[in-house]
Amino acid sequence: MDTTSGSVESGPAALRRTLHQRGLRMTPQRQLVLDAVRDLGHATPEQICAQVQQAAPAVNITTVYRTLDLLERIGMVRHTHLGHGAPTYSEQEHQHVHLVCHSCGSVTESPTDLMDGLAERLLAESDFALDASHVALSGQCRNCRDAEEDQR
Amino acid sequence: MDTTSGSVESGPAALRRTLHQRGLRMTPQRQLVLDAVRDLGHATPEQICAQVQQAAPAVNITTVYRTLDLLERIGMVRHTHLGHGAPTYSEQEHQHVHLVCHSCGSVTESPTDLMDGLAERLLAESDFALDASHVALSGQCRNCRDAEEDQR
DNA sequence: CTACTTGCAAAAACTTTGCGAGCTG
């Protein structure tokens, strides 16, 4: 879908290109943070930092925060509020609805088209343009409901 | 304004009764925190603390945190994640879906039955029991969309 | 007296900011 040869669109090239457009530099740290976000799926800054530090122990968590902020501003990652206080970061493309169990904390992913109907209603009834992938839905998963029933 | 005549079920009596069942005491601080939660609708611990301190300046924010935790455990308040890191507390009964605009930060409330269809699908397809009011939905409100269109 | 509560202070967890040094072009 663009210029060069068969370079993978989501590879290092995309990052370097986007950065370069804005007079920013491509650095190992930035690549590592982006890789970590991809590998981990959705993770907190701290988890991402730990992952990055496996490859480059010297990387400071400050850099992780700054890089996540940067990557988000240039649209390569997004963050989602999963419930607790902890925002989690994931790739821009990696969009789905998060189902967080407030009993066991497990996170399940569902396709965003689950929300299509709701999105339409919100737009019609409340003039609100839903961003389906930004927020997690809270509830209770099968296991925890079963466990609770057993207790009774 | 209580005991004597037809005491309202959600008044101080309910709190005292519930606390007493568990060997806990009814204190001015606890009543004040509960009142503040009700008056404010949904508010952060800090906002609640400020409200409480209007009536009783000596109350420490530590007590507010502990009391909110307690009130939540005994089921008299619930907390909702509105997006940022900030949890907000509201009465147990006061349930609705929160729509948070990620452009201007405004919070709108919608009836939870908006989510009924979604809840059914989640239960059927993912065995997930949705708690509609616990998490806010993120998106963009009318004003901000209009503003963005104007820019173009 | 015993157990529950509270305020204060300190600690902990999480995030942001300032600054000097190092790179890159």
Place this chain on the structure above:
DNA sequence: CAGCTCGCAAAGTTTTTGCAAGTAG
């Protein structure tokens, strides 16, 4: 050289914990 980046240290926020004193039953 000019500007972007990084690591380190410090400061800011928000929330939790420890402890001694106070209070109800």
